[in-house]
Amino acid sequence: MEYMSMYKRWLEFDEETRRELEGLDEKEIMERFYKELEFGTGGLRGIIGAGTNRMNVYTVRKATQGLANFILKQNIENPSVAIAYDSRKYSDVFAKEAALVLNASGIKTYIYDELKPTPMLSYAVRHMKATAGIVITASHNPKEYNGYKVYWSDGGQVTEELAEGILNEIKNVDYSDIKRMDYDEAIEKGLFNFMPKEVEDTYVKLVKGLTVNKELVEKMKDKVKVIYTPLHGTGNKPVRRVLEELGYKNVYVVKEQENPDPAFSTVKYPNPEESEVFTRAMEMARELDADVIIGTDPDCDRVGVVVKNSEGNYVVLTGNQTGALLTHYMLENLKATNTIPKNPVVIKTIVTTEFARAICKDYGVEILDVLTGFKYIGEKIKEFEINGDMNFILGFEESYGYLAGTFVRDKDAVIASMLIVEMVCYYKDRGMSLYEGLMELYNKYGFYKEDLVSITLKGIEGSEKIKKIMEDLRSNPPKKVADLSVKLVKDYKMSVTKNVVSGEEEVIELPKSNVIQLVLEDGSVITARPSGTEPKIKFYFMTKGETLEKAEENIKRFKEEILKMAE
Structure with missing residues (x-):
């Protein structure tokens, strides 16, 4: 054995x-x-512990030696790598070990001297003109996890071709092949460097420069009340610094969740998609009658938003709702301030709400779909930059990730937090809450509703069951779901859309991915996709109803049937 x-x-x-x-x-x-801990397009992610299928100094060193070998084969003059890490257990240790392995191969490293958000790593790669970047994080996973994400010189996460090249190098590394330089020697030789302070300063300046309506912020900055929680992660300093420098007077931080804590002691797991993480923030919001609560995940690339509904209760918005609100806010205010660029474009993923498409159509702005994963949005920004044909306005995905501006090439909760607070100013100036703003958009564009069900199937048996569910859907898709005929079956692994009625087939012009979508006769969409970073299969549901209640009823019916099939 x-x-x-x-x-x-x-x-x-x-x-x-x-x-x-x-x-x-x-x-x-x-x-x-x-097995070895799998290096996918997002890098490594796994439970912390000893073993080849775990996150530890040995698996980190092995991955880094593979990355070093790959970089050296590119024959780049003076290669360098930027490194950041979050508040998780051993994140600082893994970051330092990665740097010393790279140093042993003669590759210069620039490492932040304290925990920093993932988007600040994306920015640092571009600012420092680094060959690649590494961030040690497991994003919003439970505390038992850590991870290792690799970025390339454009500041985006490595996509398929690069990831495959790096993976092949990692596979060829035996533990006895790993080279590691002593820390003092690396410092002495100028290979191990701390990130210059001006990197963060220029980043913050660029973030503030993305303010859409400066006059509005000036007028409302001391009128809005914001509760902020970094959920024990990396967002505390940069998010507060940006809001403070813009002049917001009433930003209150959840003290119990302010400081970094690898045990995430106040939450089950630190995911701003879960309403439980906002329990204390909601208590504060009720005490202070706050306009909004924002919460960022440990590596501060995702942000959750909580608003007061018509009954006076604080409710967590979905990522789709926040994305639709941001799309409308940005397009409306760019138009109002006459600053909308030529050939503007919004980008979303294939499992993200069609609500944004209706809004973009109203403003005459193009909207593009990409595969799930923010790296594909980053890839498009790079493409626009090379071709000079489109101007990127906003990118977002249903899983609470948003980006404006092009100096970062990953979702950025520092930028998003700033824009969300500005959006609260916009509605408050109109005598409305953010929730009322959302209802206004529903009444104008239609009642879009989405939901996600994740089924966790751990270990070897779980992995086999996920494979079987996908194979069954691929070879024998349902003809009907909740009395609605399936009109199209989109198989992103086979790159084909099949019209079930006519039998016609169309090629899908996106990279291959293990995703299947069912498009129903009323336009509703059901998507099945195994997670790339967790032992889960995810089912996404999207629909539009004549009322919000009818849309919710549709989702409920779809979920019941699909989950029965999955069993």
Whole structure:
């Protein structure tokens, strides 16, 4: 059994690893050693612990040696890598280890001297003209996880071709091949460097420059009340700094969640999609009669928004609702201030609301769909930059990620937080809450409703079950869902859309991805997609109803049927 021989080899690595591994039962040994932690297009992500299928200094060093080998084969003059890390357990250790492995291959590194948001790494790669970037984070995963994301010189996450090249190099690395430089030697040779302070300063200046309506902010900056929670992560300093420098007077931070904490002690897991993480923030909001609550995830690339509804209760907006509001706010105010550029474009993912399409159509602005994952939005921005044909306004995805501006090439909750507070100013100036603003958009454009169901299936058995669900959907898609005929089946792995009625087929002009979409006769869309970073299969539901209640009823029916099929 191959995993047992690898297990025995790891027992010899160091005393701490031996102590952790000794005494494990065979099932746990197999779980930890039956495979290498997978390097996907987003990099690595896994449970912290000893083993080839876990996040630890050895798997981090191995991945980094593969990255170093890949960089050296590109024959780039004076290669360098920018590195950032979040508040998770061992994030600072993994970041330093990655730097020292790169240094041993003669690659210069620039590492932030304290935890920083993922988007600030994306920016630093471009600002420092680095060859690549690494950020140590597991985003909004539970506390047991950590991860390792790789960026390329354009500041975007590596996409398929680059990821494949790096993966091939990682596969060829044996643990005995890994080189690591001593820290003092790396400092002495000028290979290990801390990020210059001006990187953050110029980033903050550029973020503030994305203010859409400066007069509005000036008028309303001391009238809006904001509650902010960084959820024990990296957002605390940059988000507050941006809002403070713009002159917002009433920004209150949730003290219990202000400081970095790898145990995320006040929440089950630090995901701003979950209303439970806002319990304390909502108490504060009620005490202070706040206009909005914003909460950023540990690496500050996602942001959740909480507003007061018509009954006076604070409710969490979905990522789709916030994205639609931002799309409308930006287009309306760019138009009002006569600053809308030529050939403007908004980008969303294939599982993100069609609400934004209706808004863009109203303003005569093009909207593009890309695969799930913000790297594809970043890729489009790069394409526009090269071709000089389109001007990027906003990119967003349903999973609480938003981006304006082009100096960052990943979702950015610092930028998004600033724009959300500005949007609150816009509605407050009109005598409305953000919730009333959302209702206004529903009444104008239609009642769009979306939902997501994630089924967690852990371990080897779970992985096989996810494969089977996708294979069954691919080979035998349902003819009807909730009494509505399936009109189109879009298979993004096979790059084909099949019209079930006519039998006609069309090519899908997007990279291949293990995603299946069912388009129903009323235009509703159901999407199945295994997660690339967690042991989950996700089902996305999108519909539009004559009223919000009817749209919600549709979603409920779709969910019941699809989950029965999945079982």
